[in-house]
Amino acid sequence: MRRVVVTGLGAITPLAVGIRPTWRRLLDSHSGIVSVADLEPQDKWKELTSTVGGLVPTPARNKQNVDEQHTWKAADWLEPSDQRRMSLFAQYSVAATEMALQDAGWKPTRQEDLEATGVCMGSGIGNLDDFYNTSVTYDKEGYKRVSPLFVPKILINLGAGHIAMRYGFRGPNHSATTACTTGAHSIGDASRFIAFGDADVMVAGGSESCIHPLTFAGFGRSRSLSTAYNHDPTSACRPFDKDRAGFVVSEGAAVLILEELEHAKRRGARILAELTGYGCSGDAHHMTAPRDDGSGAFLSMKRALKNAGVKPGDVDYINAHATGTAVGDAAEAIAIRSLMMGEEGVDDESRITVSSTKGAIGHLLGAAGAIESVFSILAIAEGAIPPTLNLTSPNVGVGFNFVPVQAQQKEVKVAMSNSFGFGGTNASLVFSKFE
Ligand SMILES: *[C@@H]1O[C@H](CO)[C@@H](O)[C@H](O)[C@H]1NC(C)=O
Ligand SMILES: *[C@@H]1O[C@H](CO)[C@@H](O)[C@H](O)[C@H]1NC(C)=O
Ligand SMILES: *[C@@H]1O[C@H](CO)[C@@H](O)[C@H](O)[C@H]1NC(C)=O
Ligand SMILES: CC(=O)N[C@H]1CO[C@H](CO)[C@@H](O)[C@@H]1O
Secondary structure: OOOEEEEEEEEEEOOEEOHHHHHHHHHOOOOOEEEOOOOOOHHHHHOOOOOEEEOOOEOOEOOOOOOHHHOOOHHHOOOHHHHHHOOHHHHHHHHHHHHHHHHHOOOOOOHHHHHOEEEEEEOOOOOHHHHHHHHHHHHHHOHHHOOOOHHHHHOOOHHHHHHHHHHOOOOOEEOOOOHHHHHHHHHHHHHHHHHOOOOOEEEEEEEEOOOOHHHHHHHHHOOOEOOOOOOOHHHOOOOOEOOOOOEOEEOEEEEEEEEEHHHHHHOOOOOOEEEEEEEEEEOOOOOOOOOOOOHHHHHHHHHHHHHHOOOHHHOOEEEOOOOOOHHHHHHHHHHHHHHHOOOOOOOOHHHOEEEOOHHHHOEOHHHHHHHHHHHHHHHHHHOEEOOEOOOOOEOOOOOOEOOEOOOEEOOOOEEEEEEEEOOOEEEEEEEEOOO
């Protein structure tokens, strides 16, 4: 089987625009979560139950106090005509891809290289803003007010489409949309395209730009959101903590450049990690709730480790899906314990190292699996484990090292990233130090 390695990374997050500033701020325990109560239109935002969100900082909207050079300015990445044609999630997709391709040093021009490079870029929700505005305008003013750009701006695969058009990539062009598992499925599916010989290089990841009152209204009505910390946004997301009470909606994007090992070696690319395992499962249980015993999560992790040929006891770090909900975090913790304390696992719970970076950045929905893969890869490349912010009293019934509040130094040879989504879909990815 052809081996798949990671040779480039790009990200836009509530902590910063760019991989280095995001990672540095994450390790320094900064939070990207801010109040959305003062956004326009005020009458809509004000009535929401949860008024905290992970917003990508811009020069005009920078409560996180990020250096201005690391805030989002569309003009840094896109011509005005492209800005008009592309919805925000597609803009984030293109910008994160540009960063990742630069990082990988892969900007091919030869036809055969372009044909061997593909794109697998998804989104969970896509462009709610245009859907909403166009519905309202259509209802009030009729057919002639619908923009000819409406359809290309709402299709989820246009993130991938714009990337392909911009760089001329003629390999597989694919978009997963599997709710909060989108990012992980995009990366996992992309790795299979390489392993099976459909491509040598894949641009893979997820993007989300869902900061819209209707998003908060919808998740609020399904009682999924954190509502108790509207006055104290940076404390709102508390994975595994006794005071956790729901997730925080966030936006952003992350992209990995995946590459066939020999291809990467031939061009002397820097290898950050190897993608060794991918496992998927379905809960077959409920629209939004996991099984209490975490058996869906257990299966996806087990399959990913089997695919990687790695024993549970060899996993040094797990980047948990844990979003900060009462039921989800506990189910995942139990699933991790069953896996890690089972056959060929460890005998001491405190040796299991698990963190949820959602404490710092919230839940990027369709981009979550992608940014969390980035953090797992950086943990391997740099020997640092990012913290679980706001975790003062764990109460999920296990005694893991949850890396509370502060980052830890640790050599990481194998890291696993979990992603679970509404509809009962679960995926796990395993990354290993390349040796
Ligand atoms: C949708 O309408 C609002 C209110 O008029 C406006 O602020 C926003 O920019 C519009 N969004 C798009 C994508 O056109
Ligand atoms: C949560 O973490 C943020 C970021 O480190 C910090 O500002 C905040 O005070 C923390 N809140 C609690 C309750 O620990
Ligand atoms: C798998 O997907 C479900 C369905 O929504 C998700 O809620 C859950 O977190 C995952 N399963 C488990 C048991 O963790
Ligand atoms: C089949 C196909 O090419 N699909 C998408 C990928 O990229 C192209 C541009 O090369 C887009 O037009 C499509 O959306």
